[in-house]
Amino acid sequence: MENKKFSKATDAVWAGEDNPYFKGAVTTPIVNSVAFAYKDLDEWYDVSIGKADGFIYSRNTNPTVASLEEKIRVLEGAEAATAFATGMAAISNTLFTFLKPGKRVVSVKDTYGGTSKLFLDFFPAYQVEVKLCETENHEELEYEIAKGCDLVYLETPTNPTLKIIDIKRIALAAKKIGAVVVVDNTFATPINQNPLDLGADLVLHSATKYLCGHSDAMGGVLAGSRELVKQVFHFREINGASLQADPAYMIARGMKTLELRISRQNESAMKIAKYLNGHSKVSQVFYPGLETHIGHEIAKSQMRGYGGMLSFALDGGYDLVEKFLPSLKLVHLAASLGSVSTLAGPPRTTSHVELTEEQRALLGIPESLIRYSVGIESVDDLLFDIEQALRKI
Numbered sequence: 038m039e040n041k042k043f044s045k046a047t048d049a050v051w052a053g054e055d056n057p058y059f060k061g062a063v064t065t066p067i068v069n070s071v072a073f074a075y076k077d078l079d080e081w082y083d084v085s086i087g088k089a090d091g092f093i094y095s096r097n098t099n100p101t102v103a104s105l106e107e108k109i110r111v112l113e114g115a116e117a118a119t120a121f122a123t124g125m126a127a128i129s130n131t132l133f134t135f136l137k138p139g140k141r142v143v144s145v146k147d148t149y150g151g152t153s154k155l156f157l158d159f160f161p162a163y164q165v166e167v168k169l170c171e172t173e174n175h176e177e178l179e180y181e182i183a184k185g186c187d188l189v190y191l192e193t194p195t196n197p198t199l200k201i202i203d204i205k206r207i208a209l210a211a212k213k214i215g216a217v218v219v220v221d222n223t224f225a226t227p228i229n230q231n232p233l234d235l236g237a238d239l240v241l242h243s244a245t246k247y248l249c250g251h252s253d254a255m256g257g258v259l260a261g262s263r264e265l266v267k268q269v270f271h272f273r274e275i276n277g278a279s280l281q282a283d284p285a286y287m288i289a290r291g292m293k294t295l296e297l298r299i300s301r302q303n304e305s306a307m308k309i310a311k312y313l314n315g316h317s318k319v320s321q322v323f324y325p326g327l328e329t330h331i332g333h334e335i336a337k338s339q340m341r342g343y344g345g346m347l348s349f350a351l352d353g354g355y356d357l358v359e360k361f362l363p364s365l366k367l368v369h370l371a372a373s374l375g376s377v378s379t380l381a382g383p384p385r386t387t388s389h390v391e392l393t394e395e396q397r398a399l400l401g402i403p404e405s406l407i408r409y410s411v412g413i414e415s416v417d418d419l420l421f422d423i424e425q426a427l428r429k430i
């Protein structure tokens with residue numbers, strides 16, 4: 038048994054959960070203790086300097102949070118993992134750990150809104166040189182990396198048009214010059230994609246989305262080599278963006294069904310994308326599982342499933358979106374994604390609200406675009422719902 042490599046479905050349930058717990062409890066306890074006590078000063082000292090296992094203070098480490106970290110470590114096939122209060126905390130802690138004045142970062146234009154704000158509004162003030170390439174332009178990325186940089190930051194698939202970046206190819210370019218490669222794997226989840234296996238150095242997630250999966254807790258996680266994760270962990274324990282035990286429990290609980298949920302969402306999203314792709318009232322469908330999608334071949338080579346996110350443009354203007362969306366019965370019209378319930382919204386009023394129409398056009402985001410996060414409902418019901426709403430426009 039010892040060396041058997043388990044499947045993702047098994048790891049999602051068991052990883053980080055195999056300790057004997059208090060009075061034989063069969064689930065991880067929520068340890069809401071700020072500090073941890075020791076009988077004598079020698080033991081306390083040994084734990085303090087990392088010579089012995091144990092916990093000191095929950096801003097640094099906590100047993101419930103450690104259980105979640107172990108789960109994500111195993112699912113991403115990493116040496117180490119550490120958790121944060123939110124996805125943005127994971128991203129900003131990672132970036133601020135490696136990007137000091139005088140450093141250069143190469144990334145893409147389509148990163149998550151908050152990440153893109155860090156690159157455009159915050160880092161220039163710290164004398165960090167930021168170069169954002171056209172997301173699918175691999176030649177431009179390679180060219181900018183070869184010019185020299187310290188960190189390469191990728192996100193694939195991207196929001197909201199599901200653009201795909203070849204992780205292996207870009208990681209290879211980064212290796213040549215010794216840059217650290219970080220990938221935001223939120224959309225794919227470790228069930229569909231493992232960036233570390235493709236050559237990335239660090240992988241991170243907004244655990245708020247698919248990992249938690251129920252829209253009821255926020256968190257972030259980072260996984261990679263012991264050496265790199267330790268550096269970010271050290272910054273996080275000092276700046277204080279730590280995850281608390283309660284949301285850590287909720288996220289780890291959600292993760293036990295991650296493989297089940299993602300399998301269903303992969304399947305349903307594919308069916309919905311195919312249905313929309315042939316519809317007369319839909320002008321464009323963005324889903325990496327469609328053979329017509331520009332990144333399909335790369336997605337096929339680096340993903341095990343194409344995910345539960347898709348977007349589509351109605352054949353007309355924003356007025357159609359205003360009619361269509363409120364007609365849907367089985368969706369929350371809300372921000373966020375990756376939950377058990379289907380959720381939809383237009384980038385024009387949510388993720389990309391701060392951009393002008395021209396800026397959205399430059400990113401290839403039509404005004405009539407709808408982002409649709411497929412839940413775990415019956416796909417027949419979702420298709421019925423979309424069909425009746427399309428009939429109303």
Ligand SMILES: *Cc1c(COP(=O)(O)O)cnc(C)c1O
Nearest residue numbers: 123124125126149223243245256
């Ligand atoms: C939501 C999201 C984030 C930010 O995560 P929070 O938990 O909201 O801070 C980062 N990246 C991606 C791709 C996301 O969807």
